[in-house]
Amino acid sequence: MNFEILIAFLLAGIIVFGGVYMLMNRFFKQESERRAYEWRKQNNDIVLPIRLRAYERIVLFLSRIDPKSLLLRFDFAGMTVLQLQQMLLQAVRDEYDHNVSQQIYISKEAWALVVNAREGLTQLVNTCASQLNAQADAMELANLLLAAYASNTQSPIDLAINYIKNEMKQY
Numbered sequence: 001m002n003f004e005i006l007i008a009f010l011l012a013g014i015i016v017f018g019g020v021y022m023l024m025n026r027f028f029k030q031e032s033e034r035r036a037y038e039w040r041k042q043n044n045d046i047v048l049p050i051r052l053r054a055y056e057r058i059v060l061f062l063s064r065i066d067p068k069s070l071l072l073r074f075d076f077a078g079m080t081v082l083q084l085q086q087m088l089l090q091a092v093r094d095e096y097d098h099n100v101s102q103q104i105y106i107s108k109e110a111w112a113l114v115v116n117a118r119e120g121l122t123q124l125v126n127t128c129a130s131q132l133n134a135q136a137d138a139m140e141l142a143n144l145l146l147a148a149y150a151s152n153t154q155s156p157i158d159l160a161i162n163y164i165k166n167e168m169k170q171y
Contacts, residue, residue: 047105048171054105055168058114061099062157062164065092065121067149076138084138085129088145092121110167113160120156124148 063069070091076084096118103111128144149155 051105051171052168054102055164057099058102058106058110059161059164061095061102062114062117062161064095065118066157067121067124067145071142071146076142079138080134081129081132081136081138081141082134084141085125088125089122092118092125106164107167110160110164113156113163117156117160 070088073091074084074087076087079087103114106114125145128148129141131144132140
């Protein structure tokens with residue numbers, strides 16, 4: 001009889017322990033999920049504005065290296081094709097270097113389009129400059145560059161800006 005009572009108490013203890021274990025396990029799981037949600041929410045409140053500013057800065061960068069905008073910033077009267085070419089390439093490099101850290105906050109695809117836009121513009125400047133005499137008037141390079149850029153129906157800069165705008169809408 002003592003043995004039967006011992007088994008009954010042992011069985012009751014196992015059932016109670018199992019119930020408490022399941023309740024505590026569920027509680028800790030819900031608490032962990034709640035903390036993860038709170039952390040994501042707090043992180044989103046901090047990171048989202050930074051990410052949106054990064055998108056804005058990248059669009060600004062792309063707009064600033066657009067040949068129409070880029071050429072307006074320089075007074076190239078009296079300059080040669082070679083001097084303007086060097087000045088344009090340096091301006092694009094400086095703009096890029098100033099915004100390179102923004103890649104942390106945008107997608108790899110968007111950043112790849114930004115790099116492609118920069119490289120496409122560099123290539124365009126070099127191609128146009130190679131078609132002219134290095135000592136010719138810089139205005140010839142400016143006109144050729146604008147004409148070549150305008151003839152491109154979908155420039156890498158426009159592609160990158162459109163992609164970034166669409167990606168930004170997700171946030």
